Amino acid sequence: MTPGAPARATAEAAPAPRAGGDPLIRLFHVSKSYSAGTFALRDVSVEVKKGELVFLTGPSGAGKTTLMKLLFAAERPSEGQILVLGRNVARIGERGIPRLRRRVGVVFQDFKLIPTRTAEENVAVALEVIGKSPREVRGKSFAMLKRVGLQHRRHHRPAALSGGEQQRVALARALVNDPAILLADEPTGNLDAALTLEIMDLIAAAAARGTTVLVASHDAALVKRYARRVLRLEGGQLVEDLSGSAIR
Amino acid sequence: MTPIVFQLYYFVRAAIAGLRGSRLTTVVSIATIAVAVIPLGGLWVVTGNMRALLDQFGNELQLTAFLDAKVRSDAGRSLAARAAAIPGVERVEFVSQEQALERFRARLGGSALLEALEANPLPASLAIALAPDHRTPEAVAAVSEALHALSGVEDVAGGESWIEGYGRALRLVRSAGIGLGVVLALATLLIITNTIRLAVYARRDELEILALVGASRTFLRVPFLIEGLLQGAVGGLLGVGLLFAIFHVAVPQLRDALELFLGWSDPAFLSPRNVGILVSGGAAFGLTGAAAAVAATRVS
Numbered sequence: 001m002t003p004g005a006p007a008r009a010t011a012e013a014a015p016a017p018r019a020g021g022d023p024l025i026r027l028f029h030v031s032k033s034y035s036a037g038t039f040a041l042r043d044v045s046v047e048v049k050k051g052e053l054v055f056l057t058g059p060s061g062a063g064k065t066t067l068m069k070l071l072f073a074a075e076r077p078s079e080g081q082i083l084v085l086g087r088n089v090a091r092i093g094e095r096g097i098p099r100l101r102r103r104v105g106v107v108f109q110d111f112k113l114i115p116t117r118t119a120e121e122n123v124a125v126a127l128e129v130i131g132k133s134p135r136e137v138r139g140k141s142f143a144m145l146k147r148v149g150l151q152h153r154r155h156h157r158p159a160a161l162s163g164g165e166q167q168r169v170a171l172a173r174a175l176v177n178d179p180a181i182l183l184a185d186e187p188t189g190n191l192d193a194a195l196t197l198e199i200m201d202l203i204a205a206a207a208a209r210g211t212t213v214l215v216a217s218h219d220a221a222l223v224k225r226y227a228r229r230v231l232r233l234e235g236g237q238l239v240e241d242l243s244g245s246a247i248r
Numbered sequence: 249m250t251p252i253v254f255q256l257y258y259f260v261r262a263a264i265a266g267l268r269g270s271r272l273t274t275v276v277s278i279a280t281i282a283v284a285v286i287p288l289g290g291l292w293v294v295t296g297n298m299r300a301l302l303d304q305f306g307n308e309l310q311l312t313a314f315l316d317a318k319v320r321s322d323a324g325r326s327l328a329a330r331a332a333a334i335p336g337v338e339r340v341e342f343v344s345q346e347q348a349l350e351r352f353r354a355r356l357g358g359s360a361l362l363e364a365l366e367a368n369p370l371p372a373s374l375a376i377a378l379a380p381d382h383r384t385p386e387a388v389a390a391v392s393e394a395l396h397a398l399s400g401v402e403d404v405a406g407g408e409s410w411i412e413g414y415g416r417a418l419r420l421v422r423s424a425g426i427g428l429g430v431v432l433a434l435a436t437l438l439i440i441t442n443t444i445r446l447a448v449y450a451r452r453d454e455l456e457i458l459a460l461v462g463a464s465r466t467f468l469r470v471p472f473l474i475e476g477l478l479q480g481a482v483g484g485l486l487g488v489g490l491l492f493a494i495f496h497v498a499v500p501q502l503r504d505a506l507e508l509f510l511g512w513s514d515p516a517f518l519s520p521r522n523v524g525i526l527v528s529g530g531a532a533f534g535l536t537g538a539a540a541a542v543a544a545t546r547v548s
Contacts, residue, residue, distance in 0.1 A: 072460070094465070102462035114454045116269060128258045129463040131251025173461065 023047040023083075024181055024212045025071065030080035030090075032066050032236075040066040042236040043080070048214065050180075053207035055223045056216040058233035064216035067233070068185045071214070072104050073097045085180055102130055105174030105182045105211075107203075109189035111166045113158040119169045120145060120154035126173050144172040148202055164195030171202055175211070182206055184215045188222065200226055223247070255467065263474035270447050274479060277443040281483025281530045282490060284436040289491045289518060289526050291425035296522070297515040298418045302383070305414075309383055311406040313374040313395045324372050327400050331374050334394045336382030341375040348373065371402065385415055433533070440537025441544070444476055448545045473538045480534020484527035492517060 025048040032041040041063045048054050056064045069075040070082055073089050073096075082089040085103055092100060105126075113122045123141040132140070145151045148168040158166050167187060174182055184203055188196035196219070204226055207213040217223060223230055230247050232240035267274045313331065315324055321344050328342040343351075348370040378391060392404045448455070455468050495517050506515065518526070 074460075098459075098462045098464045098467075100462075101460060106460055112453075112457050112460065114457055116265075116454070125458060125463075126461040128254075129458060129461055129467050131255045131258075133254050134257065177462075 023049050024085055025214070026081075026083040027067075027070075028081045028083075030070065030077045030082055032063075032070065032075060033078045039236045041070070041077075041233075044233075044236075044238045045080075046231060046238060046241065048212060050212055051207065051210050052229060053204060053213045053226065054215070054229045054231060055227040056214060056231050056233065057218055057220075057223055058239075059218060061235075062233040063236040064218075064233055065185055066236075068106075068183050068214070068216055071181075071183055072106055073100055098129070102126075102177060103180050105177065105179035107167070107170050107174050107182070107184040107187045109186035111158070111163075111170045111190075113166055113169055113173075115158050118155050118157055119150060119161065119165075119172075122158070122169050123172045123176050126176050130177070140176055141172075144176040145169070147175075148172045162195075163191050164198060167191060167195070167199050168202065171199065175206055178211075180212060182211050182213045184213070186216055186218075188217070188219065196222065259467075259470045259474055262471035263478065266447060266451065266471055266475050267478065270450055273443045273446050273450075274475075277440055277479040277534070278483040278486060280436055280439045280443075281480055281533060282487035284432040284533075285484050285487025285526055285530055286491050286494070288425070288429050288432060289488055290494070291421065291428065292522060292526075293491070293495060293515070293518055295418065295422050295425060296518065298414075298421060300516065302414060302418060303380065305383075309378060309388070309406070311376040311378070311388070311392060311395065311404055313376060313398070313401045314403045314405070315372045315374065316400050316402050317371060319372060319400045321372070323400065324374075327398060328374050330398055331376060331395060334391055336379050336387050336391050337376055338379040338382075339377040343373045343375055345370055345372045374401075436533055437537050437540070440476060440479070440534055441540045443479075444472055444538045444541035445545055447475065448472060448541060469542045472542050473535055476534040476536075476538025476541075477531050478534070480537075481527055481531035483534065484530020487530065488518070488523050488526050 025046075027044050027046050030041060030044045031039055033039050044063075044067065056067060058064055066075065070077055070089065071084055073092055077090050080090065084100060087096060087100055089100065114125070117125070120138075120141050123144055124137045127137040127140055142151060142154065145154050148171055150165060150168050150172070153161060153165060158169070161169065167190075171187070174184075182203065187203065188199050191199060200215075200222060203213055203215060215226075224247065227247050229243040230240065231238060232242070315327065319327065321342075324342050324344065328340045331337060332340040345368045349368050352370060374395075376391070376395070378387065382388075382391065388406075395401050395404045458468055499515055
């Protein structure tokens with residue numbers, strides 16, 4: 001444990017046993033500091049089990065994005081250990097990162113689509129990087145676009161798609177590999193209310209299929225509507241871990 | 249089929265898409281390699297032809313060892329055998345006094361002057377042809393010295409001294425070619441490296457996205473290497489093509505000058521093998537430049 005870190009966060013973060021089997025994500029006293037003395041995350045310990053749909057909330061700068069980045073190895077923790085799908089992400093080697101990311105789908109607020117490729121090609125990249133055959137890539141990309149209701153837009157480039165459509169393409173890309181975990185960082189931050197529900201329904205459907213889903217959002221209404229478990233971060237510390245009726 | 253085969257397919261597809269996506273930089277890279285290949289290939293054509301000319305002179309290059317008047321025919325033949333054992337000597341022909349006289353007669357067309365001779369004034373000799381790799385001024389001098397050392401050899405003639413000057417000129421052109429080659433190679437590498445760096449920079453968002461969905465370092469890097477390789481090969485081919493065109497325009501214009509100064513007017517272009525070397529050299533340069541760029545920009 002970090003010296004001087006408040007005991008409260010750890011006590012509250014002590015994971016309560018939940019339904020859903022083994023934890024797919026485990027954080028042990030994780031801290032992340034970008035410069036000496038200031039912490040983006042401080043002594044966070046938490047577990048997320050298979051099939052859970054967890055919301056990560058808190059004000060801007062609370063550490064939601066940092067926590068997400070740690071989970072797909074875009075950042076490394078300054079202290080503590082992180083187990084994702086049984087791998088210690090804190091000490092993962094350069095070769096291990098791609099392997100981890102093939103099992104962790106990620107969705108961002110700004111969609112992160114490749115502008116020069118069509119919707120279908122954007123979905124396809126997730127299959128191409130693991131060396132699937134062109135036939136399989138086409139079949140799965142089409143099926144996934146159909147699942148998010150965009151099969152008729154598959155030959156369009158991102159610029160020709162609306163924000164909601166772009167996020168559905170990004171979601172299709174994140175899910176096409178059947179990842180064990182889906183991370184969504186403010187996935188509806190750029191979308192209006194109707195599109196927000198559309199995207200969240202798709203994310204919730206993925207959770208219902210057994211994917212472990214972690215959504216970072218500061219949209220209280222969204223949290224109330226969809227969350228079964230809420231982790232609240234403030235100033236880099238985990239201050240609440242609520243589930244069930246405690247959320248509403 | 250294995251994932252590696254499919255990945256190779258995706259690499260090549262990504263490389264071609266990359267080349268098409270950054271047309272201007274691609275054209276600059278290809279043109280750079282072509283422009284570097286033209287002077288290098290040109291010098292190669294010149295040195296190749298100088299070398300061929302030297303070989304041609306060399307084929308005609310022959311040393312003559314004049315023998316002592318006391319040497320009889322049988323002793324002359326054994327001398328010929330000893331001369332043949334000198335390193336660098338390809339062939340030795342013994343020319344007896346009688347044969348020498350006959351040849352002289354034949355050349356003069358039966359002059360009355362010769363009829364008046366009471367005795368044969370011509371010495372017996374050894375006509376010595378040199379092995380191709382010994383047709384250099386140094387080797388000629390060495391063989392000449394060895395012939396002098398044989399007892400019964402009175403004098404050695406042949407091995408025109410101008411060949412020495414020509415050989416020096418060839419070496420000079422060749423060293424200039426190597427010097428120019430090094431300078432051009434460095435400049436080309438620098439330009440290719442920077443072009444590919446620009447390409448990497450232009451596609452950094454795409455690379456980041458590919459990395460996010462689990463692309464390995466190899467998956468991110470190999471398309472750029474293929475791009476460099478293709479640019480280099482196309483640039484090399486273009487350079488050789490342009491050089492060929494220049495060659496065909498320039499040679500008829502220079503024919504008279506070549507004939508006048510060298511007595512030779514039919515220069516050859518690069519052999520298919522050397523064209524292959526130039527083109528693969530271009531490809532190797534493209535690949536090296538791309539590798540340097542990818543390493544410098546830490547694509548991962």
